[in-house]
Structure formats: structure tokens, C-alpha cells
Amino acid sequence: MKAVFFDFDGTLTHKGQNVWKRIWERLGYDIGKGSYYRQLYKNYMDNKITHQQWCDLTCEAFMKRGMTRQMLKEVASEIQLLGGVRRTFIKLKRQGFKIFIVSGNIIEVIEDVIGSAVNNVDVLMANVFVFDDEGKLTRIAGTSYDFEGKAKFIEEFKTKTNSNANDLYFVGNGGNDEWAYLSGCHTICINPDGANFEDNTKWHAVVDNVTDLEQIMPFINAEQDQEIEND
Numbered sequence: 001m002k003a004v005f006f007d008f009d010g011t012l013t014h015k016g017q018n019v020w021k022r023i024w025e026r027l028g029y030d031i032g033k034g035s036y037y038r039q040l041y042k043n044y045m046d047n048k049i050t051h052q053q054w055c056d057l058t059c060e061a062f063m064k065r066g067m068t069r070q071m072l073k074e075v076a077s078e079i080q081l082l083g084g085v086r087r088t089f090i091k092l093k094r095q096g097f098k099i100f101i102v103s104g105n106i107i108e109v110i111e112d113v114i115g116s117a118v119n120n121v122d123v124l125m126a127n128v129f130v131f132d133d134e135g136k137l138t139r140i141a142g143t144s145y146d147f148e149g150k151a152k153f154i155e156e157f158k159t160k161t162n163s164n165a166n167d168l169y170f171v172g173n174g175g176n177d178e179w180a181y182l183s184g185c186h187t188i189c190i191n192p193d194g195a196n197f198e199d200n201t202k203w204h205a206v207v208d209n210v211t212d213l214e215q216i217m218p219f220i221n222a223e224q225d226q227e228i229e230n231d
Ligand SMILES: [Mg+2]
Pocket: 007, 008, 009, 010, 011, 172, 173, 174
């Protein structure tokens, strides 16, 4: 089976629009050096807390400042999608690719931002914000498919569908996408932001200044053409 796995933040959206950061800021928290926000990130990276603990502690801080669904919607409305997302998804589908979004963002935000393009997505994996009847945040259910988990997701798909790694592509932009190559798939880095894009073990292609997602198509097609030639 052929598939393309997309990251969301900075991959399908314009550079530098981190949703998590925006929520912390909107709630009045400091996100600079030495802030609790940065400390939690560091604790996770140092394996001092699990991903779910990171989500729980974040949720606690958000609840303390009265985080609501309305606020999440407002943050989502500020996020700009790249051009051509729906068009590119449709083209990929026509070429027989399944489309996945494997993100460390929040399901509801992704759905709001990508709009009708969601209909072309086979599976959307991300964190879930749970709200009560009054729209107040009560829980954050963490995804197990961020960071190393992105590679795990692709590997599980590969095994389940008995796919060839050569037919699988990952498109990402940041440091949390750097494990994807471990699954053996092709990796395309777009608008790099914190990713070590010069490491060609981790990233097989780099596309900068992407304003329209269709700019990735030559990289996917070129590889396929090569395969045909090699056959
Ligand atoms: Mg990203």
C-alpha cells in the first residue's frame, strides 16, 4: 500500500505558529527561558516524565487559568494553512496514496484549520482535549504517536498492511519529526524549523520556502519515476 504521513504544525501550516505555545501565552503564562512551559518540555525530553504526564501537568496549568473550548477555537482561527492542501491530498489520493496526519497538535484544532480537506484524510492522530458541558477543559488525552511514536505509527501501518517502505513517505518540519526515518520510509523536510535538515540520514529531501503543499509533489513523483526506471 502507498501512503503519505504528514506532520501538522509547520508542515501543513505556515512556519512558526505553534498552537501549544499560543495557548500558554493566551492564558497569561510566561513561555521564556526558565518558564514552567519550557521546564515541562525539558522534563519530557530528559525522560523524567511520560508523554501523558506532560499532558496532565499541562492540563492542570490550563485548567487553573480557565481554559475553554472557545479559547481553543480562537487559537485555531489564527492558524494559517498552507496553500493547496486539499488539492494536494486529492492528487495523492488519485495516485493511490492513503493520507495520514500524525501530529503532536490537538484533533479539534487540526479539524478546524484544515476544513474540508479532512474528508481526504484516512486517519488523523493527535492529542485530544476533553471539555465538560460548559466548555471547560477537563482532560488532555495524549497521543502515543508523537516524537519516536511517529516512527512507531508508520511501522505499525507497514506491518499491518504488509507495505513496502519504499511506497511510504513522511513529510515533516521539526525536531519531533526526526525519528520518522527509522521506519525506513522516505522523509521529506519542508520549511525546516528546529529539524536537523542537513542530516541526510534523517531527511532524504529538503524543500524550503513552501507556500503551497503541491511543491512536495515532484519529490514524491521523482522517487516513483526512479523506481520504475530501476525495475
Ligand atoms: Mg511540526
